[in-house]
Amino acid sequence: MKVAVLGYGTVGFGVYEMLKQAEGLEAGPVLVRPGKDDEPFKVSSIEQITEDASVDVVAEVMGGVEPAFSYACAALKAGKHFVTSNKALVAAKGPELAKLAKDKQVGFLFSAACGGGVPFLHNLSLAVQSDEILSVGGILNGTTNYMLDQMQSTGMSYADALSDAQKLGYAEADPTADVTGLDALRKIMLACAVAFNVLPVDGLLHEGIDSFSAADSSYIQSKGLTCRLIASGGKAENGSIYAFVEPVLFERDAAECSVLKNFNMAKYNGKNSGRIVMIGQGAGRWPTASAVLRDCSDISCGRRFMMKPSCEAGSADNACCAHRYLVRIPAGIAFPLPVEACEEADGVSYCRTGEVSVSAMHEAVNKLRADGNSVFFAAIGE
Amino acid sequence: MKVAVLGYGTVGFGVYEMLKQAEGLEAGPVLVRPGKDDEPFKVSSIEQITEDASVDVVAEVMGGVEPAFSYACAALKAGKHFVTSNKALVAAKGPELAKLAKDKQVGFLFSAACGGGVPFLHNLSLAVQSDEILSVGGILNGTTNYMLDQMQSTGMSYADALSDAQKLGYAEADPTADVTGLDALRKIMLACAVAFNVLPVDGLLHEGIDSFSAADSSYIQSKGLTCRLIASGGKAENGSIYAFVEPVLFERDAAECSVLKNFNMAKYNGKNSGRIVMIGQGAGRWPTASAVLRDCSDISCGRRFMMKPSCEAGSADNACCAHRYLVRIPAGIAFPLPVEACEEADGVSYCRTGEVSVSAMHEAVNKLRADGNSVFFAAIGE
Numbered sequence: 022m023k024v025a026v027l028g029y030g031t032v033g034f035g036v037y038e039m040l041k042q043a044e045g046l047e048a049g050p051v052l053v054r055p056g057k058d059d060e061p062f063k064v065s066s067i068e069q070i071t072e073d074a075s076v077d078v079v080a081e082v083m084g085g086v087e088p089a090f091s092y093a094c095a096a097l098k099a100g101k102h103f104v105t106s107n108k109a110l111v112a113a114k115g116p117e118l119a120k121l122a123k124d125k126q127v128g129f130l131f132s133a134a135c136g137g138g139v140p141f142l143h144n145l146s147l148a149v150q151s152d153e154i155l156s157v158g159g160i161l162n163g164t165t166n167y168m169l170d171q172m173q174s175t176g177m178s179y180a181d182a183l184s185d186a187q188k189l190g191y192a193e194a195d196p197t198a199d200v201t202g203l204d205a206l207r208k209i210m211l212a213c214a215v216a217f218n219v220l221p222v223d224g225l226l227h228e229g230i231d232s233f234s235a236a237d238s239s240y241i242q243s244k245g246l247t248c249r250l251i252a253s254g255g256k257a258e259n260g261s262i263y264a265f266v267e268p269v270l271f272e273r274d275a276a277e278c279s280v281l282k283n284f285n286m287a288k289y290n291g292k293n294s295g296r297i298v299m300i301g302q303g304a305g306r307w308p309t310a311s312a313v314l315r316d317c318s319d320i321s322c323g324r325r326f327m328m329k330p331s332c333e334a335g336s337a338d339n340a341c342c343a344h345r346y347l348v349r350i351p352a353g354i355a356f357p358l359p360v361e362a363c364e365e366a367d368g369v370s371y372c373r374t375g376e377v378s379v380s381a382m383h384e385a386v387n388k389l390r391a392d393g394n395s396v397f398f399a400a401i402g403e
Numbered sequence: 404m405k406v407a408v409l410g411y412g413t414v415g416f417g418v419y420e421m422l423k424q425a426e427g428l429e430a431g432p433v434l435v436r437p438g439k440d441d442e443p444f445k446v447s448s449i450e451q452i453t454e455d456a457s458v459d460v461v462a463e464v465m466g467g468v469e470p471a472f473s474y475a476c477a478a479l480k481a482g483k484h485f486v487t488s489n490k491a492l493v494a495a496k497g498p499e500l501a502k503l504a505k506d507k508q509v510g511f512l513f514s515a516a517c518g519g520g521v522p523f524l525h526n527l528s529l530a531v532q533s534d535e536i537l538s539v540g541g542i543l544n545g546t547t548n549y550m551l552d553q554m555q556s557t558g559m560s561y562a563d564a565l566s567d568a569q570k571l572g573y574a575e576a577d578p579t580a581d582v583t584g585l586d587a588l589r590k591i592m593l594a595c596a597v598a599f600n601v602l603p604v605d606g607l608l609h610e611g612i613d614s615f616s617a618a619d620s621s622y623i624q625s626k627g628l629t630c631r632l633i634a635s636g637g638k639a640e641n642g643s644i645y646a647f648v649e650p651v652l653f654e655r656d657a658a659e660c661s662v663l664k665n666f667n668m669a670k671y672n673g674k675n676s677g678r679i680v681m682i683g684q685g686a687g688r689w690p691t692a693s694a695v696l697r698d699c700s701d702i703s704c705g706r707r708f709m710m711k712p713s714c715e716a717g718s719a720d721n722a723c724c725a726h727r728y729l730v731r732i733p734a735g736i737a738f739p740l741p742v743e744a745c746e747e748a749d750g751v752s753y754c755r756t757g758e759v760s761v762s763a764m765h766e767a768v769n770k771l772r773a774d775g776n777s778v779f780f781a782a783i784g785e
Contacts (some may be wrong), residue, residue, distance in 0.1 A: 022580065035675070043532060044532050046532075135676065138676045138679065140526050140529070140530075140679070143526075144522050146694070147522070147525070147697050147701065148522075148697060149430065150426050150427060150697075150700040151421055151424075151425035151426070151693065151696035151700055152421070153701070169722065194523035199538060221651070223441060246733070273655070274660065274661055274663065275661060276662075278656065278661065279656055279657060279660065279661050280658075291693060293421060293689040293690070293692060293693045293696075294520045294688065294689065294690050294693035294694075295687075295690050295693075296683060296684075297520065297521060297522070297680065297682070298682040298683065299679065299680065299681045299682075300658060300678075300679070300681075300682075301677060301680065302676070302677040305677075307674075307676065307677065308676050308677050311534050311676035314532075314533035314675075315530060315532075315533060317533070318532040318533055322705045322707075323704045323705025324704045324705070324706075325704075327667060
C-alpha cells in the first residue's frame with residue numbers, strides 16, 4: 022500500500038523515513054508548502070496526491086483544523102484511506118470524516134492523535150467490539166507531566182520547569198493548550214468517542230497545572246502524595262458521559278507515580294478485560310511516527326474505523342462524577358463547598374473537601390478566581 | 404463470523420458468554436468431553452465442528468499440547484481460522500501451525516497465551532511491521548507476582564503466600580510451572596517468536612521464586628528495593644536472541660513496583676516507538692476470554708498472523724546478556740563469580756556481584772545448589 026504524507030515537519034519526516042523501511046507499505050509523495058518542493062518525492066498541491074491513482078492512504082501530520090480538514094475530505098472523496106495524528110481535526114470534524122469514509126468504503130484511523138506512541142485508541146477500538154468499556158483516561162499530555170515531575174522531584178518553580186521543558190522541546194513557545202489542560206481534554210474527547218460512540222463537545226471541564234506552585238508541591242509531598250494531570254472519561258450510571266481534566270493526587274504505589282518525564286499513560290476499564298494500563302512516549306518524532314505507521318499497517322490488514330460512522334457529537338455531564346479534593350485558597354477565605362479539614366501555612370489554607378461533584382468543584386473555583394483569589398486544587402485519587 | 408469453542412472450563416465459559424454479545428461475531432458449538440454434551444450448543448466430537456461449514460473460527464481454550472494440537476490441525480485443514488490461549492501448544496507447535504495456516508490461507512492468533520487480558524502479543528505483532536523491536540519482557544506470571552506482593556507487603560512466609568494464592572484461585576494445586584518460572588519462560592518464548600521471528604527452544608534459562616524467603620524479602624526492603632519475577636527477551640549486538648526468567652530488584656519509582664496482586668506487565672522497546680509498557684490482569688475468566696474475543700474480532704478485520712509462517716525454532720544465547728546480581732548464600736561459602744560487596748546476617752551472606760552474564764550466574768548457582776547449598780539470587784535492575 023502506497024502512503025502519501027501531508028506535512029514534512031518533525032513528525033512528517035519521521036513518517037516518511039519509516040515508510041521507506043516498513044513491510045507491506047510504500048512511501049508516496051509528501052505534501053509541502055509551495056516553493057519547498059525541492060526534491061522529487063515532494064509535491065506542493067493536494068491534487069497531486071488525490072489525483073494520483075497509485076496512492077492508497079493519505080497520512081496527515083500537519084496539525085490545525087484547516088487546511089487539514091479540506092485535504093482530508095479531498096482524500097476520502099478520492100477513495101483514499103485517511104490516517105491522522107491531528108487531534109484538533111478529529112475533535113472538531115471526526116464524525117463528519119467517519120461518515121464520509123464509510124460512504125467511500127475506506128478507512129479513517131487516528132492512533133497518533135491521542136497518546137502519541139502509546140497504542141491506546143487502537144486497543145480501545147478493538148476492545149469495544151467485544152467488551153463494554155466503563156471508563157477511559159490517564160496522563161495524556163507529556164508537557165505537563167514533565168513539568169510536574171521536575172517540580173516534584175527537584176523542587177524547582179513552575180517558571181523554571183516550563184523553561185526547562187521548552188529547552189528540551191517538550192513544550193511549545195506558547196504552551197497554553199498544554200498547561201491549561203486543553204490538549205489533554207481534546208484527547209479524552211477522542212477516547213470517549215471511540216469507547217462510548219459519543220464525541221462530547223460541551224459540558225466539558227478542564228483544569229491544568231498553571232496554578233500549581235512549588236509550595237503546593239512541597240505540601241503535597243509532605244503528605245506522601247504525588248500530583249499528576251489526569252484526563253478522565255466514562256459512562257455514569259444514568260447513561261450520560263463524563264469527560265474532564267484535572268490534577269489528581271496519588272499514593273506512592275500508584276502506576277501514575279511511575280510515569281516520569283514526558284511519558285504518557287493511557288488506561289481503560291473494560292467490564293470483562295478489567296483495567297488495562299499502557300505507558301509510553303506520548304510525543305516526539307519517532308514515537309508519533311510509529312503510531313501513524315501502525316495505523317497504516319492496520320489499514321492494510323483491513324481495519325477501517327476507530328470512530329464509528331454512527332458516532333455523534335453530544336454533551337458531557339460532569340455533575341455525575343464526584344470525589345474528594347484538596348484545595349489551596351488564601352487564608353481567611355471560606356470555601357463554598359463542604360470541607361472536612363483545613364491546614365494553614367504561610368498565608369494559605371489547604372483544605373480537604375467532602376465528596377463533591379466535578380462540576381460543582383470547578384464552578385466553585387472559577388467563582389473564587391473571578392474574585393481575584395489564587396486557587397490550586399486537585400482530586401484525591403482513590 | 405461464527406466461532407466454535409474447544410473447552411468449556413473457566414475460560415471457555417467466559418468466551419462463549421462474551422461471544423453471544425459481541426458485535427460481528429456469532430457463538431458456535433462448544434466442544435466438551437463425551438457425555439458432557441447436555442445442551443444443544445455442546446458437541447462431543449471435533450468432527451462436529453471441523454465438518455460444520457458454517458463455523459469460521461475455532462477458539463481453543465483447553466490447554467495442554469494434545470489433543471489441542473490434533474484439533475488445531477484438523478481445524479486449520481478444514482479451512483477454519485485458529486485462535487488459542489494455549490501457551491504450551493504454541494511454544495511446542497507454533498511454527499508448524501503457522502505454516503499450516505498459511506497453506507490454508509487462514510489466520511492463527513494467540514493473544515491470550517501471553518499476558519492474559521493484556522493485549523501484548525497483539526500490539527507486538529502490529530509494531531513489528533513498521534518498527535524494529537529491540538527487547539520484550541515483563542511480569543508475565545500472575546501467581547508469582549501475587550505471592551511476591553503478599554510476601555513483601557505483609558511479611559508473610561513463602562508457604563503462607565502460596566496457600567493464600569491457592570485459596571484465591573491464583574495458583575494451581577500443583578504450582579510448579581508458575582513458581583519455577585517455567586510458565587513465564589513459555590510466554591517469553593512466544594513474545595520472542597513474534598518480535599524476532601525466532602522461537603527460542605534451547606539455551607533458555609529460568610529461575611523462579613521458589614528460593615525466595617521472608618528473610619530475603621525483609622533484607623531487600625531494607626535496601627529500598629522491591630523484587631519482581633521478570634521474563635526478558637531480546638536481540639544482542641551479535642544478532643543472537645536472549646530469553647530468560649529471573650527475579651529482579653527495582654527501585655521504588657519503577658513501573659514494576661506498581662504491579663500488584665496477580666497483575667501482569669508486558670513491555671517492549673521499539674527502535675522508533677521507544678518503550679511501551681502495558682499493565683493488566685494476566686489471567687482469570689473474563690480477562691482471558693476478552694483476549695480470545697479480541698483475536699476473533701481481529702480475524703474478522705483481516706489480521707492473520709502473530710507468528711509468521713517463516714518463524715523457525717532456534718537457540719537462545721544467554722551469555723550475551725549481563726548485569727549485576729544480589730545473591731544470598733550460606734555464610735562462609737565463597738561465591739565463584741566476582742563479588743563487589745558482602746553483608747552477613749543470621750548465618751547467610753548477601754553479596755553483590757560485578758557484571759556477570761546471565762548464563763554464568765545461573766550456572767554458578769546451579770552448582771552451589773547441587774552441592775546442597777540454599778541460594779537465592781536476583782538481578783539488580785537498572
